[in-house]
Amino acid sequence: MKEYPEPLNLKAVKVFPLAERRSLSSLKKMLIDPSASIPECGAENEMVVEECARKVVAARERGSSVMLIYGAHLIKNGGMRIMNELLRGGWITHLATNGAGTIHDWELSYLGRTEESVRENVAKGCFGTWDETGRNIQLALLAGALRGEGYGRSLGRFIMEDGVDLPTLSDLERGLREDPRDPLAPAWADLLHVMLQHRLDGGKVEVKHPWKETSILAEAFRLNISMTVHPGIGYDIIATHPMYSGAAVGRVAGLDFGFFGRAVEGLDGGVVFSVGSAIMGPQVFEKSISCVNNLRLQAGRSVVQGHSIYVVDIQDGGQWDWAAGEPPKTNPAYYLRFCKSYARMGGNMRYVQCDNVTFLHHLLNRLKPMMERFSSPL
Helix, strand or coil: CCCCCCCCCHHHCCCECHHHCCCCEEHHHHCCCCCCCCCCCCHHHHHHHHHHHHHHHHHHHHCCCEEEEECCHHHHCCCHHHHHHHHHCCCCCEEEECHHHHHHHHHHHHHCEECCCHHHHHHHCCCCCEHHHHHHHHHHHHHHHHCCCCHHHHHHHHHHCCEEEECCHHHHHHHHHHCCCCCCHHHHHHHHHHHHHCCCCCEEEECCCCCHHHCHHHHHHHHCCEEEECCCCCCCHHHHCCCCCHHHHHHHHHHHHHHHHHHHHCCCCCEEEEECCCCHHHHHHHHHHHHHHHHHHHCCCCCCCCCEEEEEECCCHHHCCHHHCCCCCCCHHHHCHHHHHHHCCCCEEEEEECCHHHHHHHHHHHHHHHHHHCCCCC
16 A cells, blocks of 8 residues: 655745745835725615614624634735724723734834735745744744633733743653643643744743734733634644644634634624634634524523624625525625625625725724713723
8 A cells, every 4th residue: 555645744844034025015115004094885885884873882782792703914905003002992802813814913013114025935935934024933832821811812912011931841851750740731741842843932922013002912901801812723834834733723723713602602783794714704603603692502592693794805795686685506606705705604794896905994983983882981
């Protein structure tokens, strides 16, 4: 029988200093001021934004979840300050993004620049192989797992606290010897392995983030707002780094799936925004709400209901009226996952064809005056 092949030795991949990369985007050019004038989004979309704002206020008044699920282009399009204004206003109770959303967020807070030419760098064998990005995100996740934190909170803490404190090798070894059945033992073992392999000592690993005030991850951590990340193994450039640990990434992402579920559990009468997330958002949401409904039915409770879902993207939605239901399989619109999946999730789903930052900018402006209706912050 033919012998099964050995996996490629990814630990031998050569990485390069991030500062040497030609970055395509910078904070100086991309960051949008929330007080700046807003591009028009059309009369119909303006009406939808007004509806969204009313539903967000109603959800917050009743204590329901308001979830904002976003893709990486929201970062690359400069929407961080707008997002952080929404967080500080108390309008969002849960954030979720993919791995790329966190990579751009981290690189901007650390370097002030992000994004590379995929076509150019793949041909050179250096796409994604940037030392500081892979190394520091991996360290943040390895350390966060020891605290029982998910991906989002671990990296938000790393940015806000300018690095991380690592335990000593002897402390990790002692923990594994004395209590190998501890739920954190796998996390201890993963960190110990990385520290030995890469000759890291315990103590403070200091990594300055001069532009942390632009980071959504850091702001969510500072405000103690639930922030989850839903990566894929091999999806993100950090997988090219020799320090990459699929086990560690899976551990913190698995925790985040549970935190995401906690937000869905509070979604009765709440609001979901899926902004520029064509794959991660709908895929994670449909599994999570199924888990929540499963647990509710076991407890004799009703399934999640009364929620509103707004899916925002610049595509035309397959030129299908999603308010009329799901298209037949013979219609190309049927294969738009970011519309179809959410249309199946109960509640009321509306598709909004609009630039992601423009939509959120309009939403922020609609919500700001509504703050005056409350005697105290939400």
